[in-house]
Structure formats: structure tokens, C-alpha cells
Amino acid sequence: MLTKEQLIEYSEDARKNYLDHISIDCVVFGFHEGQMKVLLLKPQDEEKWLLPGGFVMKAEPIEMAANRILEERTGLDKIFLQQFHIFGDPDRAKFHHDLYKDTVPDQQNWFAKRFLSIGYYALVDFFGVVPQADQFSELCTWRDLDDMPGLLLDHELIFKTALDTLRLQLNYQPIGYNLMPREFTMPELQKLYETILDKKLDRRNFQRRILGFGILNRAEQPRKGGAHKAPYLYSFDLDKYQNALTEGFKGGW
Amino acid sequence: MLTKEQLIEYSEDARKNYLDHISIDCVVFGFHEGQMKVLLLKPQDEEKWLLPGGFVMKAEPIEMAANRILEERTGLDKIFLQQFHIFGDPDRAKFHHDLYKDTVPDQQNWFAKRFLSIGYYALVDFFGVVPQADQFSELCTWRDLDDMPGLLLDHELIFKTALDTLRLQLNYQPIGYNLMPREFTMPELQKLYETILDKKLDRRNFQRRILGFGILNRAEQPRKGGAHKAPYLYSFDLDKYQNALTEGFKGGW
DNA sequence: AACAATGGTGTATAAAGTACACAATTGTAA
DNA sequence: TTACAATTGTGTACTTTATACACCATTGTT
Known part of the structure; x- marks a missing residue:
């Protein structure tokens, strides 16, 4: 959890650089030892986890924003990304708002806004990724698809939607180039x-x-x-x- | 084209009620006499046409916003809507900005912002629709799919993406309930x-x-x-x- | 040398997709 | 009235694709 001062500083910065009301959340799939993996972040002082996400800079194409956000989390550039849905429930992201509502006025809290989140899923080379936590998190790591922790906000829904979309894609598109090593059996x-x-x-x-x-x-x-x-x-x-x-x-x- | 005063008034209103940076554009499909139809608007003093669209109110779910926007254009409620993509190129909607840039300062022009547009396609009963122009348009009417006029902004892309999505849906979903009369051959x-x-x-x-x-x-x-x-x-x-x-x-x- | 585990290839059968033929109904033209 | 064109209902043979299953080959272990 950020201190009050850190939050206010972050908020000022964000207000200057990012588009209001828009966020991006990414479901990053990797594959290792016969297991499907998802890259997750564990926020400080929280039981539940989060998908890697971020915001869109004022003059930045959204696909580029998703790429930038994931480059920060994975070290990878030019990631295979697929926009799959936008999540626009007005109450989907009240979490950070509630967390600070008594100490930081909404005006000064970037997270107090309503956010619509653009969902991207990414398919990446497991070994190419060097997970890197962001400033709100104590941990950034792969989790097995069948050993998923609880997720904050509506990230369970975002994750589930991504997986459903991926399964659908399997029917009419090749999958694997971004997930498998160069040579495989x-x-x-x-x-x-x-x-x-x-x-x-x-x-x-x-x-x-x-x-x-x-x-x-x-x-x-x-x-x-x-x-x-x-x-x-x-x-x-x-x-x-x-x-x-x-x-x-x-x-x- | 709006007068300077109308634009400023609209902008003040919009700033109060709508989310910044977010718009919705809808591709409304109807079917009549063996022809696929799309509902289009003809802006005043423009050659090219536009898809029906609008903005999201500050506390309104986006699906509800799309419904509200289409109710205004068609008179129909509870429309079959499918969110299919978000269009986020930074330069996708400079049109209204350029139009007024010499007469209205950006601060006072709601359209001078960058907008990400959420694309919805709708399938509706042709006979149920009573096309209704909005305040920027001189005409709201059905156009044949094979007689489409030029479209402004990136609306050609939005339309094409909607049609591609619809064709894909045909492979694994039933289509027709919203487009056909109750009984049909x-x-x-x-x-x-x-x-x-x-x-x-x-x-x-x-x-x-x-x-x-x-x-x-x-x-x-x-x-x-x-x-x-x-x-x-x-x-x-x-x-x-x-x-x-x-x-x-x-x-x- | 026998065996278990894994991988490569083939084949019989079922299901689905494609192409085409023919009969029935109805209005129109001769 | 009759022949005909247009349209619709139904069937059938053929091809392609999907599914289920069998057999053999290779390699390390016992």
C-alpha cells in the first residue's frame, strides 16, 4: 500500500501523462513443463492478486500502451497481443478508491476515477520473460492455470473472458508460435x-x-x-x- | 455544422455529463427485401456519412449507454448489442477538432479531445425502427450494404470490423431472431x-x-x-x- | 532378452459437408 | 385447358472430415 504522499505524487504524475478513465489489463499466457501459466502481481498488503495493467498515455495508441505496460513487466518487446474486450461497469474498480477514501481526497487520487479497462491477452515465450513487479506490488510471478489465487476487482472476469476468447481462437487460428520454443515435438x-x-x-x-x-x-x-x-x-x-x-x-x- | 455558440453550449453540457475520452459507435444492421441495411447519419454540410454514436454518462454502464444512444436513433429499446472492438488510434477523430479549430478554443470544444471509441454492432427489426436524426445531422436513414456512401473519421474501419465480426459469429452462433419478422420462410x-x-x-x-x-x-x-x-x-x-x-x-x- | 514407456504411421468407421435430381404447387401464357 | 416457368419440398449419392482404435519402432531399464 502506498503512503498518502506517494499516492498523491503518483496521481499528479498520472494526471499529466495519462488519459482519464482508461486503463489496460493484460492476461499474459506462458507455457512451461506442460502447464499453462499466467503472469500475476501480488499487491502489497493484499491477499488477492492482480493482472498486470496500466494506463494509456495521452498521445499513445492503445496497442502501444499495452506493449509498453507488458515490456515493463516482462522485459519483452513486440509481444503478441490481442484485444478481446472492454470492461465498463461503473463499479468495476472502486477498490483503490475505497482504500484511500478517508485519507486522500478524490481530487488528488488518480484511482478514485471511474475506469474502463481494455482487456488484452498476450502469448509469450515463458523463458523470455523476466517478471518485474511494479511499484504497487511485492511480487510479480507466473501462476499455474490450475492453481490460480483469488483476484481483485473484476480481474477474475477479465481472466475468464481472456481464456474463453483464447479457446475460441483455437478453432480458426494457429496458436503456439508465441508460446512454444523454436523447436518442439x-x-x-x-x-x-x-x-x-x-x-x-x-x-x-x-x-x-x-x-x-x-x-x-x-x-x-x-x-x-x-x-x-x-x-x-x-x-x-x-x-x-x-x-x-x-x-x-x-x-x- | 453547429454554430460556435451551439458547439460551446454542447461542450459545456457534455463535460458535465459524459466521461472524457470515451465514445461509442454503433453499426446497426437491419434486413429488408432481401437486402442488408445499415443505419447511417448524414451530418449537415458534409458529403460523407457517420455511424450513429454518442458518449457514456459518468455513472452509466457502457452497454446501457449503447442502448440509450440507439434508442434515440431508432426508437427501439432492448436492442441486441454486441461489443466487438475498441478503436484507439490517437488521430482517429481529429475531424471535429479541425472543423472548429480556428473559431473555438480546444478548451471549449468537447470534440477536440482524443476519443477512444467502443464499437457495438446491433441487429434490429427493420420495421421496428423509426430513424431519427441527431442534432448534428440532417438525415438518419437505412443504407444498403452494397450501396454504402463514404464514411467520415475511421467509421469505414469500424463498419468493416463489425461486418467481419458478424460473419465470424455466423459460424458458431444463431443469427436471425433480431433481424427476421416473427414468421418467415x-x-x-x-x-x-x-x-x-x-x-x-x-x-x-x-x-x-x-x-x-x-x-x-x-x-x-x-x-x-x-x-x-x-x-x-x-x-x-x-x-x-x-x-x-x-x-x-x-x-x- | 523381456518389458514398459513413448512416438510414428495406418485403417476402418462414422459424421458432416457438397452436389445434384426429381416431384409438387401455383400463376401465367398460349 | 394445357403447357410452362418459377418456386419450394424432399431425397440420394459422393466426398471430405472427424473419430476410434491397432500395430510397429525406438530407447532405457530390469
Whole structure:
């Protein structure tokens, strides 16, 4: 929790630089060891957590704002971002207002405003991220999708909406380039799909379908060294992948 | 075009009642005589047209704002609305700013601000709508989808995005309840789909697919009186329709 | 050498999508 | 009255896609 003075200083700064009433919240997905991860912040002196978020500078395109905000949290630039919804309930963000309402007048508290929040989801390379807390938080870290803590404000809703959108996208767009390492095996990619969809897929049918999309290149050499049969390594054909992103697939899972 | 005084008065009013920096633009689709229609406004002294739009009151949920704005333009209440994107380019709405920049100082011109616009599309009953121009416009009327005039600002982009979204929704959601009269024939419904998708569909396969969704009731009596064979009349089963809206279909066209 | 675990490939079957044919009804023209 | 065009209802063969399941190959372990 900020001191009264810190809050007022932050507020003055924000009033100068940021658009009123607009915030951005991001659901950052990563994938590691067969687990879907979400980047979360733990505010100081709070039980519940928050999605990484921020504000839009007065002359900044919103997509650029989302990128800037996530670069601060992850160290990554040029993140794959997808705007998915705007959350505009008048009471969605009374939290910071209530927190300080007795000590700081609303005029001086940037957070006392009503905020509409633009929801972005991001797909990022787990290993590329160096989580970095912001000034309100004591912790910024990955959390497993099936071990999510409670979230403040309406961030549960934002998260859930992002996940639903991602699942829908899976039906008509390729997913994975931003989440997988450069080279990966078919079972690894399948695990990603299974994690996002939260259900088992048939190994053989998955392989046929994915290969049918025609966006993968198979490496000459299989991966050696592990136990069991050596699996082939695949990588995304970026040209065809980008094309599939724009054109879209048919059908559903 | 407003006079200087009108603009200043409007601006004072708006500053009091509306959220800064946020606007709403709506793409209202109707269907009549086998043609897809969009509700457009023709501003005074302008060649190009605009989508109906407005602002969000300080304590008003955004969905309610969209509803209020459209009620003013159409006379309809409880409109089927779908938020589909937020348009946030910093330069997207410099139009009204430029128009008055020499006569009204930015401080007094509500339109001189930067606006992020929330895009909603609406599906409405063509006959239920009584188009009503706003104070900036000389005309509010339906335009054919294939006879669209030029649009101001980024409204071409907003319109196009809405149409793309609608086409996508067609793949996994029922469409039609809000666009068709209570009773309609299968060829009439097919025409709606063909118009939205802008392509011919096979009559027999369309019928099978639509009936397969299980959201239609067939009336006892076919429609009499027309030339040619009397077609059956169908209506949507609202319960099943609503359920399909939530649950969604599979596959694509 | 047998075995468990994993991965690659194939095949039979079911479901869905596509293409097309034919019969029924109704108004119009000959 | 009859032939015809236009429109609608229904069926059927074919193709493509989805699903379920079987078999073999490779590698480390026992």
C-alpha cells in the first residue's frame, strides 16, 4: 500500500501523462513443463492478486500502451497481443478508491476515477520473460492455470473472458508460435492444446490435423538423448503461420 | 455544422455529463427485401456519412449507454448489442477538432479531445425502427450494404470490423431472431445468410443445416397467396435460440 | 532378452459437408 | 385447358472430415 504522499505524487504524475478513465489489463499466457501459466502481481498488503495493467498515455495508441505496460513487466518487446474486450461497469474498480477514501481526497487520487479497462491477452515465450513487479506490488510471478489465487476487482472476469476468447481462437487460428520454443515435438504441442482446452486429445488425430494445417516444418534430425523413442522436432513455418493467422482455419476442435 | 455558440453550449453540457475520452459507435444492421441495411447519419454540410454514436454518462454502464444512444436513433429499446472492438488510434477523430479549430478554443470544444471509441454492432427489426436524426445531422436513414456512401473519421474501419465480426459469429452462433419478422420462410432466412456472407448457398443443404440446429419451429399452415408453391412458415424457438447463443455451434460455412 | 514407456504411421468407421435430381404447387401464357 | 416457368419440398449419392482404435519402432531399464 502506498503512503498518502506517494499516492498523491503518483496521481499528479498520472494526471499529466495519462488519459482519464482508461486503463489496460493484460492476461499474459506462458507455457512451461506442460502447464499453462499466467503472469500475476501480488499487491502489497493484499491477499488477492492482480493482472498486470496500466494506463494509456495521452498521445499513445492503445496497442502501444499495452506493449509498453507488458515490456515493463516482462522485459519483452513486440509481444503478441490481442484485444478481446472492454470492461465498463461503473463499479468495476472502486477498490483503490475505497482504500484511500478517508485519507486522500478524490481530487488528488488518480484511482478514485471511474475506469474502463481494455482487456488484452498476450502469448509469450515463458523463458523470455523476466517478471518485474511494479511499484504497487511485492511480487510479480507466473501462476499455474490450475492453481490460480483469488483476484481483485473484476480481474477474475477479465481472466475468464481472456481464456474463453483464447479457446475460441483455437478453432480458426494457429496458436503456439508465441508460446512454444523454436523447436518442439508433436506431443509437446499437443500438451499446449490440451492445456488450453482443458481436455485430452487423441495423439494420432491431433498430429494429422495439425500437419494438415500446413504450418509446420519437420527437422531432419529427431531429438536424441531422452528415454524412449526419439521424437521428431518441428518448428513453425513463419510465413505460412502468419498467413493462417490472417486467413483463419475452418472447423472446430 | 453547429454554430460556435451551439458547439460551446454542447461542450459545456457534455463535460458535465459524459466521461472524457470515451465514445461509442454503433453499426446497426437491419434486413429488408432481401437486402442488408445499415443505419447511417448524414451530418449537415458534409458529403460523407457517420455511424450513429454518442458518449457514456459518468455513472452509466457502457452497454446501457449503447442502448440509450440507439434508442434515440431508432426508437427501439432492448436492442441486441454486441461489443466487438475498441478503436484507439490517437488521430482517429481529429475531424471535429479541425472543423472548429480556428473559431473555438480546444478548451471549449468537447470534440477536440482524443476519443477512444467502443464499437457495438446491433441487429434490429427493420420495421421496428423509426430513424431519427441527431442534432448534428440532417438525415438518419437505412443504407444498403452494397450501396454504402463514404464514411467520415475511421467509421469505414469500424463498419468493416463489425461486418467481419458478424460473419465470424455466423459460424458458431444463431443469427436471425433480431433481424427476421416473427414468421418467415426458409428461403427468406437463407437470403439473410447469403447477404451477410455475400455468397450463394445451396438451398437444400442450407435447410438441412439450419433445421439441424434445432432452433426453428415450423407452423402448421404454409404461407398462402403468393405465386408458386406455398412455402412453410418458421419461427425461432426462443428458448433453444437463447441456449444456442450461449452454447454456440460447431463448424463453419 | 523381456518389458514398459513413448512416438510414428495406418485403417476402418462414422459424421458432416457438397452436389445434384426429381416431384409438387401455383400463376401465367398460349 | 394445357403447357410452362418459377418456386419450394424432399431425397440420394459422393466426398471430405472427424473419430476410434491397432500395430510397429525406438530407447532405457530390469
